[in-house]
Every structure is written in structure tokens, then in C-alpha cells.
Amino acid sequence: MRTRHLLTFLAVLSLSGCKAKPSTPLEAAALRAKQEPLVARGDTSGLADLAYSQCRWLASESKQTCYENYFVALSDSGRVRLALGALTALSEKDRKVQSDGHVYTHIIGIRAWAPGRDVGKVFDSCTGLFQSGCYHGVIQAYFTSDGSVDSTEVSWFCDLMKTTRENRWLRFQCVHGIGHGLEMAWNWDLPRSLKGCDWLPSTWDRESCYGGVFMENAVASMPGGHHAPKRVLAQEADGRAGGQADSSAGEHSEHSEHSGHDMGSASAITFKMRDSADALYPCSIVDPKYWQSCYMLQGGMIVGRFNQDYERAALACDSSPREVRHFCYLSMGTMASGITIQDVKRTIKLCSVGDKGYRPWCFVGAVKNFIDVTANASDGFEFCKATPSGNDKRQCWVAVGEQIAVLYADPAPREAVCAKAPEGKDECRYGAGLLATPPKGLPILPGETSG
Numbered sequence: 113m114r115t116r117h118l119l120t121f122l123a124v125l126s127l128s129g130c131k132a133k134p135s136t137p138l139e140a141a142a143l144r145a146k147q148e149p150l151v152a153r154g155d156t157s158g159l160a161d162l163a164y165s166q167c168r169w170l171a172s173e174s175k176q177t178c179y180e181n182y183f184v185a186l187s188d189s190g191r192v193r194l195a196l197g198a199l200t201a202l203s204e205k206d207r208k209v210q211s212d213g214h215v216y217t218h219i220i221g222i223r224a225w226a227p228g229r230d231v232g233k234v235f236d237s238c239t240g241l242f243q244s245g246c247y248h249g250v251i252q253a254y255f256t257s258d259g260s261v262d263s264t265e266v267s268w269f270c271d272l273m274k275t276t277r278e279n280r281w282l283r284f285q286c287v288h289g290i291g292h293g294l295e296m297a298w299n300w301d302l303p304r305s306l307k308g309c310d311w312l313p314s315t316w317d318r319e320s321c322y323g324g325v326f327m328e329n330a331v332a333s334m335p336g337g338h339h340a341p342k343r344v345l346a347q348e349a350d351g352r353a354g355g356q357a358d359s360s361a362g363e364h365s366e367h368s369e370h371s372g373h374d375m376g377s378a379s380a381i382t383f384k385m386r387d388s389a390d391a392l393y394p395c396s397i398v399d400p401k402y403w404q405s406c407y408m409l410q411g412g413m414i415v416g417r418f419n420q421d422y423e424r425a426a427l428a429c430d431s432s433p434r435e436v437r438h439f440c441y442l443s444m445g446t447m448a449s450g451i452t453i454q455d456v457k458r459t460i461k462l463c464s465v466g467d468k469g470y471r472p473w474c475f476v477g478a479v480k481n482f483i484d485v486t487a488n489a490s491d492g493f494e495f496c497k498a499t500p501s502g503n504d505k506r507q508c509w510v511a512v513g514e515q516i517a518v519l520y521a522d523p524a525p526r527e528a529v530c531a532k533a534p535e536g537k538d539e540c541r542y543g544a545g546l547l548a549t550p551p552k553g554l555p556i557l558p559g560e561t562s563g
Contacts, residue, residue: 137166137178147186154194159186160201168206176212180219187220192237192246195220200241210453213242221249227257232273235286240487244285248324251289256296263311266290270317280521281487287317291324295332301383302329302394306402322405329394330413333385391417391428407436411443411477412450420451426466438473438557441466445477454482456498464500469558472507475499479508483515489529497534503555509536510554513543
């Protein structure tokens with residue numbers, strides 16, 4: 113099991129029974145002077161300590177901006193692994209960094225690539241830390257570098273790198289990143305970006321790209337939201353990325369009923385990204401061929417809309433089209449894992465609501481996110497063991513198998529990993545594509561019949 117979240121924050125706040133006093137953040141030059149010897153030694157723990165002392169006392173959004181700027185400056189060419197290592201160490205000191213980690217890894221990836229650098233080498237320098245945001249950021253940076261995107265570039269890009277030709281998990285990170293990149297390159301025009309994904313040659317590639325588009329739309333449209341990658345790109349455009357952020361960087365521009373952020377020089381956003389009267393928007397207005405990818409994110413947006421009230425969120429998901437309703441529940445589970453920072457008991461409690469016919473897919477979304485955090489299938493074992501017995505548990509083990517199939521292209525390692533599962537081995541093997549027929553009694557969606 114990966115290292116759990118060591119809560120050292122309170123210990124650091126006190127010294128001999130007295131509260132520590134806030135310190136003033138260092139100016140950019142002084143900060144760089146302290147960073148340089150740590151960078152030279154490859155001291156990720158020291159870099160994390162420096163980030164923590166620099167930003168810890170700031171208010172919530174200012175603190176996030178402070179951390180963003182720190183990693184923007186740190187993750188220049190050749191420093192990607194160092195930045196990711198420092199972020200890992202920082203996440204053990206500041207619990208909030210765990211929940212915001214995907215944003216920070218996006219930043220590291222965006223800053224790591226610049227025109228003239230080998231995008232394949234930069235991409236390969238990333239890791240799967242915090243849902244692989246570094247990989248996505250590299251692709252975002254590439255596709256937003258000059259604003260020109262065409263069908264040839266989109267359709268062939270992920271075939272140009274050896275790792276994304278041969279490794280299915282890395283290919284997903286690439287095509288998912290294209291979805292993010294198209295949204296940003298085209299000023300968050302969701303319908304146009306989805307059509308850009310349609311240039312990809314395979315159904316699997318297209319669906320993965322659609323997910324990046326919908327994710328970018330969701331994050332960028334959060335009311336009062338804070339979407340770091342766009343501010344980073346704005347700073348790049350102004351030549352300020354390595355220094356302290358201008359106080360106006362990332363200020364949001366409003367259009368209709370959404371609140372988002374532009375890249376400074378971008379034209380006004382014209383697509384209405386959210387609708388306060390429709391909990392299922394934008395899924396309710398896109399072509400049905402995009403429903404699956406949209407609803408795989410929509411449940412999480414609904415949870416946010418209802419302030420993490422999972423009973424209300426489940427009722428909203430119950431109004432979605434029947435053929436994609438389980439995806440709405442699945443994304444509720446993904447959000448539950450993120451909200452609790454992969455806390456098994458709390459995640460299970462959140463998912464134990466709603467229509468019992470669809471509820472198993474909330475556990476599916478949760479366990480897949482547990483595994484996505486580290487790209488390690490065993491991180492889902494503890495969750496499935498604790499999941500309520502019956503359909504919820506059995507579908508959980510199938511989901512573990514499905515993630516194993518993403519992680520390993522060949523049958524032999526899939527067999528080896530499923531064999532280590534403490535229970536649900538047949539369900540795991542079925543999910544991993546090692547059994548041709550489902551185990552007897554496996555849960556099915558309401559209205560369907562077993563084969």
C-alpha cells in the first residue's frame with residue numbers, strides 16, 4: 113500500500129507548547145538563492161520544506177498561487193522528476209496539497225515543455241503522480257504553443273512517441289491530454305473541441321480525448337474556480353513564468369452563467385460552460401455519442417453543485433438517460449475518492465446511497481481513482497475488501513481488473529496481479545479480460561439481462 117497521508121501539519125505548528133509565528137514569504141531572488149543549492153543536491157525533501165515555509169501561512173487561494181509559482185520556477189528543463197519528488201514530499205506536510213495535487217502536476221508538465229524541446233523526452237520524464245497530471249500538462253503546453261491545431265497533428269501526435277505507441281496507459285495520458293489542449297487552444301469551446309477529438313482514428317482514442325475535453329471544461333468553469341494551468345500559460349505569454357505572479361494573473365472573466373479564466377490575450381469565451389438551472393449540463397446538450405465521456409465526469413460536478421450531499425447528487429443522476437446513468441454514479445465515486453483523499457471508510461460511506469441497481473458503479477469509480485493516483489493496482493485491494501458484500505463488492509473487483517488491463521497490455525502480468533487479490537479473483541480476471549464469460553451472478557445494470 114502506498115504511503116498514507118502523514119499529518120505533520122499540527123506538529124509543525126507547535127514548538128515547546130507555543131504556536132509558531134507566520135513568516136514573510138521570500139522575494140523571488142532570495143527564494144531562488146535558497147533553491148539553487150537544494151536543486152544542485154537533488155534534495156527533494158529540502159525543496160519541499162522550503163515550499164512549505166514559503167507558502168504555509170497564506171490564505172487558501174493565495175497559498176495555492178504561491179505553491180504554483182514555486183513549482184513553475186522549479187520545473188524547468190531537466191527538473192521534472194525533481195519537481196515531482198518535491199511535490200510528493202510536500203504532500204506529506206500539507207494535506208491540502210493531496211487534494212490539489214493534480215493541478216500542481218499539470219503545472220509541472222506545462223512548464224517542462226517549451227518550443228524547441230523534444231516533447232517525447234519531456235513527456236517521458238513525467239510520472240503517474242496525482243492522476244498523471246504532468247503528462248497532460250506537457251501535451252497542453254504543446255497544443256497551445258502557437259494556437260494552430262489541425263487534423264493531421266491531432267490524429268498522429270500520440271503515434272510519434274515510442275512510449276505512447278507501445279504503452280496503453282501512457283497512450284491514454286497522451287490522448288486525454290490532447291482533449292485538455294484542444295479546449296485551451298480553442299478558448300474553451302467545448303463543441304469544437306469534441307469535434308477535434310473526432311479526428312483521432314480509434315474509438316478508444318476518441319473517448320479518452322473526450323474525457324480530457326469535459327474535464328477541462330469542468331475545472332475551468334468552477335464558480336470562483338482556480339485553474340492553475342491557464343494562469344501559467346498567461347505568465348508564459350508575458351515572460352513572467354519563473355518569477356512572482358502578477359496579482360492580476362488568472363483573474364477570471366465571466367460569460368453568461370459561468371465563471372472561468374482566460375489566458376490574458378484570449379478572446380472572450382463564447383460557450384456557456386455551466387447552467388445553473390440544469391444539473392446535467394453540458395451533457396444534456398451534447399450529441400449522444402459524447403454522453404458516455406460526459407457522464408463519466410458529470411456526477412462529480414453534481415456532487416460539487418450540491419455541496420457534497422451524495423443523496424441529492426444520486427437523485428440528480430437518477431434523472432440522467434438510463435443507458436448512461438451508471439456513468440453518472442461512477443463519476444460520483446471518482447469524486448468521493450478525491451474528496452476523502454482516498455480514505456476507504458469515508459469513501460464507502462459516500463457511495464452507499466442511491467438506487468441499489470446503479471450504486472455498484474459508485475464503488476467502481478472510487479476504486480479506479482484509488483488505482484489512478486499511483487498506477488498501482490494493489491491500491492484498490494484494501495478498498496474492495498472493505499466494500500459492502502454483494503453486488504457492490506463484486507463489481508469493485510471487476511473494476512480492479514479493468515484497471516489492471518489498462519496498466520498491462522500482456523495477459524501474463526494481468527494474471528499475476530489478479531492472483532495477488534485477497535478475494536474476488538474471478539471478478540478481477542474477468543475485468544482484466546482473462547475470462548471470456550462473466551462469473552455467475554455478476555451484477556448487471558437495471559433493465560439488462562445476464563448473458
